[in-house]
Amino acid sequence: MKRLFWGRILGVMIAVFLFALLPGQVTQAASQKVQNFRVVCNGNKSVFLGWDKVPKAKYYNVYRYEPSNQTYKLIKRTKETAYQVKGMTVGKKYYFVVRSLKGGKESGDSEIVTAVGKKLNVAAVHGRYWSAKVKKTMTVTEKGTGKKIKVKAGTAVFTESASGNKIVAITAKGKTKFYCKTANLKYSELWVTEDYKYYSKAQAEAFINGKGYSSETGWLVWVSQYTASIHVFRGSKGKWTRVRIAPCVIGSAGRTTPGVFRMLRTESTHNKPQIYFSWNPEKNWGNSFHCRINSNSHGPYSNGCVRLGDSDLYYLAENCPMGTTVVSY
Numbered sequence: 001m002k003r004l005f006w007g008r009i010l011g012v013m014i015a016v017f018l019f020a021l022l023p024g025q026v027t028q029a030a031s032q033k034v035q036n037f038r039v040v041c042n043g044n045k046s047v048f049l050g051w052d053k054v055p056k057a058k059y060y061n062v063y064r065y066e067p068s069n070q071t072y073k074l075i076k077r078t079k080e081t082a083y084q085v086k087g088m089t090v091g092k093k094y095y096f097v098v099r100s101l102k103g104g105k106e107s108g109d110s111e112i113v114t115a116v117g118k119k120l121n122v123a124a125v126h127g128r129y130w131s132a133k134v135k136k137t138m139t140v141t142e143k144g145t146g147k148k149i150k151v152k153a154g155t156a157v158f159t160e161s162a163s164g165n166k167i168v169a170i171t172a173k174g175k176t177k178f179y180c181k182t183a184n185l186k187y188s189e190l191w192v193t194e195d196y197k198y199y200s201k202a203q204a205e206a207f208i209n210g211k212g213y214s215s216e217t218g219w220l221v222w223v224s225q226y227t228a229s230i231h232v233f234r235g236s237k238g239k240w241t242r243v244r245i246a247p248c249v250i251g252s253a254g255r256t257t258p259g260v261f262r263m264l265r266t267e268s269t270h271n272k273p274q275i276y277f278s279w280n281p282e283k284n285w286g287n288s289f290h291c292r293i294n295s296n297s298h299g300p301y302s303n304g305c306v307r308l309g310d311s312d313l314y315y316l317a318e319n320c321p322m323g324t325t326v327v328s329y
Helices: 002-021 201-211 310-319
Strands: 038-043 046-050 059-066 071-078 082-085 093-102 113-116 129-134 138-142 148-151 156-159 167-171 177-180 185-191 219-224 229-234 241-247 249-251 259-262 265-269 272-276 288-291 299-302 306-308 325-328
Touching: 038 113, 038 201, 046 093, 046 113, 046 201, 059 082, 071 082, 082 201, 148 177, 156 185, 201 219, 201 229, 201 241, 229 310, 241 310, 272 310, 288 310, 299 306, 306 310
Parallel strands: 219 325, 249 299, 288 306
Antiparallel strands: 038 046, 046 082, 059 071, 059 093, 093 113, 129 156, 129 185, 138 148, 138 177, 156 167, 167 177, 219 229, 229 241, 249 306, 259 325, 265 272, 272 288
16 A cells, blocks of 8 residues: 555656656746837837737836946836837937736847937827918917917918817918917818828828727728828737828818727728718718719818728728728828
8 A cells, every 4th residue: 555655656746747847838937028029110209119919928018228227127017019118319229128927927038129219290290270260350369378469350370170269270371379269260161281191101100109099900091181181001009000191082161070980881882882980870871981973082072971092992992891990180
């Protein structure tokens, strides 16, 4: 009986020893190193970093190299697979690594990523502007300074809203901003720039990534109402890359509703795709991407839908699945 008992004990010890020697068992407790660590895009004095998801990792630690003491300093712990580093000095070179964290144990360093601070005017990206003129000479409060200034009747301005008792009006040359009531303005139409490529690829990517938009399909479409253009992105939250830009027709008199939507359904109009991104079941109507129906190719002319050239419309239909996020701004 004693021999049987000690034989079993010895067998268990041998099994445990052999199990510990199996490939991968010793390192399985530690988190895996992060792969594909990279610069997604630059922002204004900032950079968007992205990396691949590590299975079962609970957090990721982002480190920045500190030349003063020649060590890497922890700057962010996050559950996301992307992070925006802000406050960079223009022209200065920075070095980053990221480590995954699982069960309280940190992985080794990822590959080192180098980024340079750049000046990029992301603040220039804005929503739709309305054209208007001041109805009568009035005294208003200047934004920023709080000074009382006189604005003459007939002064051309533009605003981001066509309703409200305290909106910001901007003179046509953009030098003066003041608060006023929309009742004191005579509105004409949406102000759309003639250059649909007004925003560069870097600006568009920094804007969309900085807003933190996400999409369940790996695709995202931004309808820029100020430039009357669509920007198509691939990637994920914080890691969007623009892959296409095209001019479009948007709704006149602000009929294309701003907001965040999703592609909902596809029908056919004029034997071409019609992709709805909003829908009112009571009115049986919604805004959609569809083909051009006249010679207008750029500007505010529709009843709310976004009209595209055939190649751009088919690109959306063939690549962007239902559920794709649509940002109208």
